[in-house]
Amino acid sequence: MTALRFTRRAALAGGAAALAAPRIGAQAPTPGFVARDGVALTLNGRRHRYAGTNMWYAAWLGADAPFGDRDRLRRELDRLAALGVTNVRANASAELSPLRNSVRPAFRDSSASYNETLLQGLDFFLAELGRRDMRAVLYLANFWEWSGGMATYLYWTNGGRYIDMNDPAHPWPEFPDFASGFYASAPAVALFRAYVRALVGRVSTVTGRPYRDDPAIMAWQLANEPRPGGSESAGRRNLSAFYRWVEETAALIKAIDPNHLVSTGNEGLKGCLESPDIVAALNAIPGIDYMTIHVWPQNWSWIDPADMAGSWPRCEALVRDYVAQHVALAQRAGKPLVIEEFGFPRDNVAYDAGTTTAWRDRYYRLIYESVLADMRSGGPSAGTNFWAWSGEGRPAHPDHHFRRGDTAWLGDPPHEPQGWYGLFDSDASGCEIVRAHGAAVAALG
Template sequence: MFTRREVVGAGVAIALAGPAAAAKAPDRFVKRDGIRFTIGGKPYRYAGANMWYGAWLGADAPYGDRDRLKRELDALAAMGVTNLRVLASSEKSPLLNAVEPAMHDGHGQYDPALLGGLDYLLAEMGKRQMRAVLYLTNFWEWSGGMMTYLSYVDQGRFINMNDPAHPWPEFPDHVSRFYGRADAVALYHRHIRAIVGRTNKITGNPYANDPTIMAWQLANEPRPAGSDAVGLAALPAFQAWVQGTARLIRSLAPRQLVSTGSEGLKGALEREGIVKAEHQIAEIDYLTCHIWPLNWGWVDAANLAGTEEAGAAKVADYIAQHIRIATELGKPLVIEEFGYPRDGGSYDPSAATAFKDRYYRQIYAAVEANVAHAGPIAGTNFWAWSGEGRAAHADHRFVPGDRAWLGDPPHEPQGWYGVFDSDASTRAIIRAHAAAVATSVA
């Protein structure tokens, strides 16, 4: 990241030197060229991580810890991680398990410390030549998300996830109303204009002109709905929301990429046609997929030894399906969320990670094989980096007011999927993959 003085100085020098010098100024933005990402015309592939809490850790506030943030970024950089997927919105919410403090209230009131935390994160990432993917709301409840926007425009009415009175799929089916509520979408678009149009107060660089930001994502895991009946009925509104929001972001930040944040088939009623329709929109630059063997019932945490093999076969098939879809769309593919439990389903950092390590090796081997064959996979972001974070309570549950930020969000057991700084074997696997991707050529 250049300092403000360096940026101004460079601009003056280019202006004095004339058009020829300006033409030679390096373009540091990530671009899409067919099924590949490039920077300055050279292929860009990456090993990345999810670190949703980066803005919270970067805040100059009692809940932040900038020294820890710098140590975490240094640790990731030492592993070869060059890309972080980060939450860039949380809505002040009545929902259980929504993170506190929230970034904004949906009506233009923001927590300045959290905005400053996002500024600080991006500034520090820029110093380390890292790239950020920023998602702008959430289908799920843990950051407020779409259900919270609905509560703003529907007299405070909402449904909590995992409420026995509203069993699955009532929560995602209710969230699907968001796409057709113009008043709720308008509040969400207001936030997009505020964040994408923001100027970093530390660097003085507008977000839209910052090459540290690789891409903006519409949301974390947007789905048409939970059930087929509701989801198919919601498709026209859902697809209009995808296209309208992508066009808005493109108009505000034409030099940066746009993606959906989708799980892929699991986030599209498991219908390939929905995935293609969602991602063939011109303003959507690449396809994403998430892979959750435990959440999707492909493995049993209490019997990983007996279920791992069948789960691994489903993982391989899921990856192959998305490689084919991305190839047909002619766009890059990023496996941007993948997680696996520790041995025995433990949440404790001292628990072994033998099965988790095998899962990471499977994902990375598939990526490296695809890269070797000039395929569309351009990057990965494991879920998630916990680093120095440790659960504050013996039951591994997050309690409002906790400041021990981990990769597992507030609605999940703290330690469920996160990679700790003490996970030497997992970190070694990530480091080896990062080196393999960094040295590969198309």
Template sequence: MKIGIDRRSLLLAGVMTAGCSSLPRRGGSRSDQRAFVRREGSRLMLGDQPYRFVGANMWYAAYLGADAPFGDRARLGRELDALAAMGVRNLRIMASAEEGPLRNSIKPGFRNATGVFNQTLLSGLDYALVEMGRRGIRAVLCLTNFWEWSGGMMTYLSYVDGGRFIDMNDPAHPWPAFANANASFYGSVRANTLYRDWIKALVTRTNKITGVGYHDDPTIMAWQLANEPRPAGDVAHADLPVFYRWVRETARFIKSLDANHLVSTGSEGLKGALEQPEIVLAEHAPSEIDYLTAHIWPNNWTWVDQNDLPGTSARGEALTADYVTKHIDLATRLGKPLIIEEFGYPRDRGSNDPAASTEYKDSFYGQIYSSALKSMREGGPIVGTNFWAWNGEARAQHPDYRFKEGDHQYMGDPPHEPQGWYGVFQGDSTIRTIVDHARAVAKLP
């Protein structure tokens, strides 16, 4: 039965009321709020207790936090309240966006080709961090992107290569041309000089609202080298020594500026490592990399067909289970924590409409959460999850569900994707699954 928006909102309120009674007090203790998350072997710790979390992706938090026509601070507060009520204690957000020529990249960006930094957007990040801290929500901050929707590595290359670039999904440059061209970023001294300028500016930034340096802000859990960095699009074009050196030296550079926070790669795991376990191990081996990450996209990877979920979901479930098991093994071999920091699934019948049901999506979330909880209970390496992604109260602005420049109804589905494809809306039954998992994690000793 299709549920109207008003009734869906009432259902959401009921879910939150049911879940919050068993969740820890919002924000935790004051001592917890002042403590930094740190790594001890294969665990993350907060004070003298293991740090385990239920999290989400909300790439657009700084955009909502901006005091500008493209921002919406009131909405940001409502979204953070909703997430906190669900038991979400960790958000992975973009702390970068490179403004340039690529199709479908978000505008405005945090920086442009001339090295001018967008102070309005940076102030939006300041504001978002303050509001997250007030609610006891920690942040993972991504420092660039392998993909085009926030500019990313290809835009950096265009800055230093005479404006030349390749658009993702350009018929003239079919896959894996974009990814292979992107791989030259890792060895480009000029592109990485600009990238490091941004890292230094951000890591050493002082929050204009609190007067606290980012490097001294415990609201930040970790810096992330990039969203989904891959060594290339295929093995033949992967210069692995250069890629490994980029990971190690960039992480070391961040640690030289900030000794308080964790550093992670942002890798998809095996999919981003060209299906080679040895690449995952080598990429995450440096001591400066504190934990492993894994992303799981059954529909994107053709494990399921969104137009035939009844007929393909079982296959997707089996491949997902195998993927999680392999990453638990890799993390165990390295003796480091593992975070499943992206996992996404379409709505029933592949719909982008928030009124569409989410039976198969809820089942997929339940599978991920069951695996994570089992690992946590058994002392395994999984310490947290971040679902992709929070759409909240946003709604697509156009009948074709496409994002157009000038739209400000940001949602978890980035500008290059159908708006509503993978995100969780207020009122979705998926929220019940998230709340139940958060309650179970909160009960762990």
């Protein structure tokens, strides 16, 4: 999920020239695996579209450990399947970090010894998806601090220097400018790629199947919300290293695992200095199979949570325009489009289950209606993943803050108020909107 503050600039008329983006032809399909054919995702020779969710904590829940709960994971996946959700985007990385809001336990520290307990939690999650004919998108790093992320790789290799997100001593955009130094750091990138090799090349302890041969994985994702920088100056300075990191990492994954798709995890314009040229260049990289975008009205100050009614018309217009711009950019790139994060707060700045969600419901309908219209017209829209599924999880503390050691996993990561964006199993109206969308997508065939 995205950070809480963003630069907001007009779309750039100039800037870095976009790479040529011819129509991308068909990936040689492997039966049972999602593939790409131009602007379409395909499965067994038919167009593949899906309704999905985000469940970043799935591997933690799947671990056979005090912090895990395999029975709950099974129940959550059953609930999602009943709603017509067939795709779950989850975190497959976390770095042991001094950053204030970073989750523990982590998948790894600075050594080459990885957390087998958590990896087996990921194995279990994928096996349970496979039993339900569901698929995962697994991200391999994080631009933000809540799972350690790129800033932690830098900390491990720069002599111990780091910046905490939202530290008053380091105001925005110092953190993203710092984290974006990752792309040009050869030692940091080498540590990251060692983990990529180990994970993508892993053999499941549950199924005995190599990950590369597991159709329960739809795609590997380079990172959660990688961006070239926070400020325009840093972002422009980092562009060459950013593109190179994307191209080389995608090629590495494809060399280990030719069966699965690869995507960036980028937010779209908001993660590309608001430059259409940068979005186009990023998605023209041959190893990237489909375009991703994220849509966060409150984080981007498109909606005022204290005045939902008054700020909604502007919000709606901006959301429609953002989606439409990326549909056009996906057509230009000749690749499918997935809105893989979209979230909205509960009414009246509330966080608890049982509070109302009228405006969130309206937002979900807006996203779903926009996507379905494009799907029905044969456009590049291929899927949606709402942020996020909290299911039966509930905030553990009255102040809704996450504390290290908590095991009441919610869709809201540790740096956010617990209950802010997550969809609870008791949110009847929201669950019905998701169910109706899943049915509508399935009906397209």
